[in-house]
Amino acid sequence: MKSVIHGILFSAITLLSPSFFAHTSGAESKHIISGFDAQTSITQRQLETRMDTNISTEELDTWLKHMSAKPHHAGSAASKETAEYIAQLMSSWGYDVKIEEFEVLLPTPKTRELELVAPHSYTATLREDSLPEDPSTGIREELLPPYNAFSAEGEVEAELVFINYGRPEDHEYLERHGIDLAGKIAIAKYGETWRGIKPKLAAEKGAIATIIYSDPADDGYGKGDTYPKGAFKHESGVQRGSVMDMPTYPGDVLTPGIGATRGAKRLKIEDATTITKIPVLPISYRDALPLLSAMDGAVTPPEWRGALPITYHLGPGPAKVRLKLAFNWDTITIYNVIARLEGSKYPSEWVIRGNHHDGWNHGASDPLSGQIAMLAEAKAVAALAAAGAPPARTVIYASWDAEEPGLIGSTEWAELHASELKKKAVAYINTDGSSRGFLSIGGSHTLEDFFNEISADVIDPQTGVSLKQRQRAFGKISGKDPAAKKEAEERKNIRIAPLGSGSDYTPFLQHLGIASANLAFSGHGAGGSYHTLYDTYEHFTTWRDPGLAYCATLAKVAGRATLRLANAGTLPFEFVALHDNVNMYIGELETLADTMRTQTESTNQNIADGTYGLFLDPRKKLGPPKSQDPVPYFSFAPLKNAARHLEKAAQAFSSRAPSNNRTAKQIRTFNKLLYTSERLLTMDAGLSGRTWFKHHIYAPGFFTGYGVKTLPGVRENIEQRNYAAVPGEIEKAAGILHQMANRIEQLNAL
């Protein structure tokens, strides 16, 4: 294998001019790259250095300025233009480009009315201010006003109840106050949980509408100076966003599980379970203040209060609001740009790299900061190919449409091409909004070594050390506890985070079982522009990534990921880290059950013996919590045995001797067994209650939305106190791990 790969690269290198090898000094001193040998590691790094020199912040700036010049949400003329712009660029660099269209339901706002009708009146403006300091904010052509996509429509009038972040525990607290949401309108803060969870849970509790506002404590003046003086949320800023029930299934609401092609069989709108049950409207904190000030009732607990200059009350009322929402329930065409560079050696092994192109508004940060990095990467990879170093595997650059309303472009494409993807897709690498600071990597744990090698090879533009050194510094200083700090000091790799949801990797990872990753920079480029009118070129280049140095660095990181996956002799999947992380999750589950058991016993005891009655203030309404069924002991033995099986197999794989004499066919077989191993972590039947989600190690939380739940079948049934289901889920997850271990043993035997 080694010689084969070497042969490929050698043939490429012979075509290159001497200047190709500039800036490679020191590369020899580096470690061998996983999947490469000593010699091919050197040539691969030379390719990467060459790629880097083709990444230009001037070009990034040009593309960013062009694509963020106006609002370009899915369905807008500008969105189509953006797709065409990207397609044209990709074409010009030598990609084989197709624009793949889907027909999807996308409601846009027709009527949005919100007024306080008691105890006095106030009409919400529901409008974001144009700012003289930022000319982009004056460009409002095709601007979608603030709304939540896939909200139900209707007109309602009722008293307000403040539900904090609208999480399950927030509702439990309201119940302790005897507050019934039935017939009321919930007002919730953005944050802490995915926005779609808020109306979903509120509706389950009987609320007839939900208003969501951005509290200044979370991303407004409570965090820092507001735009345009600073990066944080302008008082009129409103976070748009989808409230589709994505934890059930993302993508077109009418075509779950299948591609939304023109002739596809569709559900009736009324049968689409992922549209909210009640109207939902997002508002600014400027509009929220009069509503919240007019509320009364019990004072919220301290941890519920935000940064408005009022005492926060739970209600209900006396603030009463009227809310009217109506939408255009249009079917629109969406445009995925699919640019392909055929693999020179393994054309039917696909490395897929994606970023969406639709934005709620100008979308400078979300999605364009990632999109321009992908373009720079694509251009550089094409230049290498044009210079005679094409990727060994097929590389597909995908610019997705309609990510914002519900990962629609990527999901429909993944669903349409599911069977081919399951056979051919090696991995999916995603980017989306990015800013400045530390490299954050989420993804399949089989790629932990792989990404650690990359982060060790790429230099941070501000400090001149490797990205990995900065990640380690982050963990050493900001680690939550001494154990976390110690890990940051001592663990060979920086962990990559398990993926929940929130961007286009979801259909690849969680529906199809394709090893995936999501890359971004964050930590030093915060702000409150997310999904508002203020996510502009001016905001991004002032506050998030001045000079676009981190966008360029993102291109270098993702470009290495793409190129290494494309060129590696043996695909760089490793299983020791998979075991290490899964084993940690199993430990977390045991701790979770133990903690819940102890707390439940203690709380039940304190309820039963009247301790709450002696603790709580009899002059206040807050009652004791409800008692809960005791938490039984679960046998985690099947999971632990499976993890041990996985560990042994992984260690053997990790310490295998290099095989230098495989045939091309053997290599293909070996690699296919490797890259399809992630499929073994899925089950066709999916997660119970949401069968679209097939992965049994990673899923977005059913009640958190974006937040990941690892070993979700087991974890969520413990958390939700469905104790009876836990043993079965433990068996399922254990089965999955044994399956993976068997596959590794099969690889070890080859």
Next chain:
Amino acid sequence: MKSVIHGILFSAITLLSPSFFAHTSGAESKHIISGFDAQTSITQRQLETRMDTNISTEELDTWLKHMSAKPHHAGSAASKETAEYIAQLMSSWGYDVKIEEFEVLLPTPKTRELELVAPHSYTATLREDSLPEDPSTGIREELLPPYNAFSAEGEVEAELVFINYGRPEDHEYLERHGIDLAGKIAIAKYGETWRGIKPKLAAEKGAIATIIYSDPADDGYGKGDTYPKGAFKHESGVQRGSVMDMPTYPGDVLTPGIGATRGAKRLKIEDATTITKIPVLPISYRDALPLLSAMDGAVTPPEWRGALPITYHLGPGPAKVRLKLAFNWDTITIYNVIARLEGSKYPSEWVIRGNHHDGWNHGASDPLSGQIAMLAEAKAVAALAAAGAPPARTVIYASWDAEEPGLIGSTEWAELHASELKKKAVAYINTDGSSRGFLSIGGSHTLEDFFNEISADVIDPQTGVSLKQRQRAFGKISGKDPAAKKEAEERKNIRIAPLGSGSDYTPFLQHLGIASANLAFSGHGAGGSYHTLYDTYEHFTTWRDPGLAYCATLAKVAGRATLRLANAGTLPFEFVALHDNVNMYIGELETLADTMRTQTESTNQNIADGTYGLFLDPRKKLGPPKSQDPVPYFSFAPLKNAARHLEKAAQAFSSRAPSNNRTAKQIRTFNKLLYTSERLLTMDAGLSGRTWFKHHIYAPGFFTGYGVKTLPGVRENIEQRNYAAVPGEIEKAAGILHQMANRIEQLNAL
């Protein structure tokens, strides 16, 4: 001894009418009271029940209304009237009453001017609003406007720097930003540390003045509805208060260590070290808002921000203020009311019970809620005496003047009578402001069993269970961690908290070594009226203790404490709990040193190897912390050996057989050795750097003010990184504990 005590009570009881024994059913089923035997426990409880029936909420209400009718700060005509009112009541009940006068320095405000002079102008009102809903707030005769007593005077103009709570760690953070306080005016939030610490530390850093304001997050609308709608701080409310450097010495600033009698030798004002070095002024959040809004510079860290609707900045400037303060540096006469009831059996053993009577304004909560409880108790105790059951020991009820400006009345009295008190004082029981909720007991750990017996005997007025059961419920539900909850469930006693400072027990406990306690109810009667114009009858009876049921209960608790200490055959000091707590403190010190050592090493390492440089945002000014000398290992062995000595002696004392055949003289000797044992925890030399504080187990923190530091010599030298002093302090503290253990062994041998 038993028979002697029994004889006293029997003789008393024979004089009582049969109705005296009403409401005593069930008393027999209770445990024997420490210091009593089975029979005298019954008669003592009968006395207490009789006492309870003499405590009337109607009378409490009358006294509260009368004394809170107008402002009555030390030095005002109303303060003298209040003293005379209390004296007259005490006299009328049969006490031998003296008003003991002292001549003390008390500056009052002459000029208070504060204006923002750049970048725009604002003149602070420095005035609290009268509210139509609360007529008391319209009564402003002799009202002291908002000021800080013992501030320096002067006129300064400079830029503002925001110093958060003004603690040492806040200054460290400012230094990381390169912000120099020299020549600047510091603006600090009230809270977290005693107010006098803020200007003290700011002055050390070079600030030329300090403004202190009450952030609405701490006791304004951020905590709950504001007065008069709710209990929390009105936007114009200002917390007055002393900024005298009480952790150095409290009391008259000109007569440290001696009574401020007319002819006493006095320091010159300029030599009084406890007057602040710089001008200090407290303001409302309404006045603070324009100042803070005009500031800029780096944004504060999230945990520094309050609840004003702005982004909080560190400065310096551009907000610039002019502050002018001038005071009348008058010597005033203060009036301590000393009411004595001679002991029938042990007249030269004194049980002292105190509460101050001066208030910053109307003072309904502080101090009158405690004062009326003391009056009710005093009246009931006198009634028992009049009915033939006088206390066996002398009981002294002290109503202190001038507590607010610096514990002046109590301190001068304790200093003047120091030598007699050291001989005769059995214990000092203090109350001060109190509200509603859970009984909180601070004090000498030798009284832990004693107070636990009392809290088990007194019924909570809202729930009908014992106060101790409510305390236990509080710990079981609100315990900080599982260990704290477990302790609340399982430990026989509820711990009593070690005392720092903040009320009149300080001279007794920390200067004279008299076992002391401080009693209050808290937890359900919060608010923001403290030291403002709004601490009125209306506020107190609406928000803090409606119906005064808890004031009445406080009288029952403190009354039992007084009566049991007065009547016990053997004084109820116990040493097992002393050991248990001291041993816990020793453990804390070891943990403190270990934690500091690990953190210091880790921080130093992260500084030295450049990790901070890789972690911090290079676009921001925040730099790494300063490296610190490594923390050496200290030998805690001397303390541990001493604790073990104490433990053995305490256990032997605790399990000693009752002695029934002691002579009266033997009893007196035994009791004197008992009650003077607390003196052994002091050293005449005092704490290093603040020799007025003699106690080596309890002291107010030099940099926290009110907050206690246990084993202060050791703890503060570790915290302040004076490592060289630690071994000597360990030896000192160990010596103290051995001394106490020797005393207990002496008692065991008797």
